[in-house]
Amino acid sequence: MSSPSPAVERYDVIILGASMAGIEVLYQLRRKRRGRTLRVAVVDRQEVHGYIPLCQERLSRRLHDASARLHTAGYVTSSQHTEMIVGTVARMNSVARRVLLADGRALDARIIVVALGSVLAPPADRIPGVEGALAVKFDHEAQEVRERLQRLRAPGGPEQPRVVVVGGGISGVEMAGELAWMSQRSDDLQRPFEVTLLHSGPRLLPALCERAGALAAEHLEAQGVDLRVRARLTQMRSDGVVIEDRVPTSPEQLDMPADLVIWAGGVRPPPVLDELGVGQRDGWLTVDRELRALDADGAAIEGVFVAGDAACVVDEGGVWPTMKRAIECLWQAKIAAKNILASLQGTPRRAHRLREDFPHGVSIGARSLVVYGPLVLDLPRINTWFRRFLMRRYFARYRARARG
Template identity: 45%
Template structure:
């Protein structure tokens, strides 16, 4: 236990969130001699975590779900010899450095690291947004996989243009013939949307016995796919999706979901909304702050993310007043005198931030809790503007780095699976 930690019920490091950033922070702390002496408690709403970069392949049965999930709780408790608490964070007191869970349990730590991530959620302006099928997290994934199998499997029915009803796929909604080809709509033309549309379209060639191949429609509000990558990557993605039968609707916004239909309209001014068939819809148009972040009394950006300084501390004042609270991963946005840093918000950056935070925590842990000799200087995060991207598109796959686009599916797909196996092996 760190010097000066007197509360036997408190942890030295209390980590909120155990996805990429949180689990890597535990790993890095246990790699150093001083970090191995720290008492760690991890809180997460899940006991296991799917490998999110390939979650769309799990959804369509291309990957075995059992072999693409990290047993996070077991890893933390057995390999890292730390405490793991399954629960939802509802309150945080930054002065007491205390967290309250939905169960009522209270946890304290000398250091708190918030790594609560993001949610894949549509904007509130879409009518019927509750009909989108959530699939990112483990509980959501199980439900999404069941719904997809029910829609495409033997005896699955296709709902058609019924506007009554509150929720998705309710009993009593009118249905068309079971032999009809279901239509699945993917909203969002970034990497997640392109990959999901590609794997759904691949079902036309390879699918579980008895399944029907869906018609896949990708709706994107911009003029080209993969808007955050180079134009050539967007053109390649468009070509590969169209070759696999995906209907692309660019410069188009989805405005409403109802039973059996989706209303779309041109993204620019003017233009009327039209209904298109839609038996299932997935939102892949971007992430939003996890709702819990709005309840935490920590500095936030205008968009609702946690605002941190270059050292990833939440209270980044020139003279540190609360130096022991950090935020990393998708939840954090780095601020400096020059404004918000253009960090990538990717898994690799979560790992980099975890490495830095582990080093800074061990520096702080050398000092007495009240820092009678002052808070030691900490290392700042290094801004990296780019890193190679892997984009799988059904049977095709791209590697994109700057303006370089490598279109070599066999190697790219194998390498992404290799990274998944290495990730699970690293922590198991």
């Protein structure tokens, strides 16, 4: 890039992405006197963020938007030193520390934090037609699925509507359970529908203990979900899906009518990560233990940090098995904020610590589990209450304070 033009806005710190990692970096900076005086810009295309861990309950409206959304821009602009820039990040020159937005704006900073996260998107390169599947992570996606469901369930819709959920990990189990819960609450205006859950592995919740997987299967089937394990989606058509059943021992191709397909088969790196001038592993951005971005040769890039789902910690050539979870975002954001201040002040930086597990809440429609290692608690009321309590605690953290 050529020398800066007068139109370029300059900041001490730019945070790209204001979801769970980005907003926490700002929160952690504000906890320190020096951090509160920095001129910070936060860039995101969303001004408001729905609470992702309970996105299935926002879809069904069990949780209403008002109680399950963070007014991110309100928190960001609650200090006169911080600006919210609503826009789409298109590119970054990591060496010059310049960010280009899709609308042509250019922003420079002494430090840039990339917290552009992940997308829940089907692998269109591997499964023909699957780009027609929908997913639910962000608000606009939940809205689209809600509208499709409403049309399906309205009088005059298909005779026996069927929704197929793909993926038997935590997100897929939670989505199938919530859809079953919705279907059970049908009336004259909103007809019931069938829910099928496809999972290519031998049991549900492969990342959690066997008992959790078995209990999830039991709870889903008790709520009427048509559960298909060892069943892999191989094609999606306009009127249904093609699956390979009984994989891998005696695979058999099966056509299944479907009116709506919801992808819950895992997150992927958002395409913008390819445009940031940072080294990548499987599409994720490589960082060292101090969360400093690495270039393609593995050398640290001065003044660029990465936190949250987008980050892939590389240590002595190996990749850390970090969790792509809210709690990991909070841990990483704390280290990133400390290291931003250390870099500006010329003091030693801190190293991030690998933690491979943390308790999981798994909502399954009317049921709910808490799983930690081999321990499984099946206490639906308490778990549901506790997950909402955690959500309220999370929002309280970012309650907008007076300008100052």
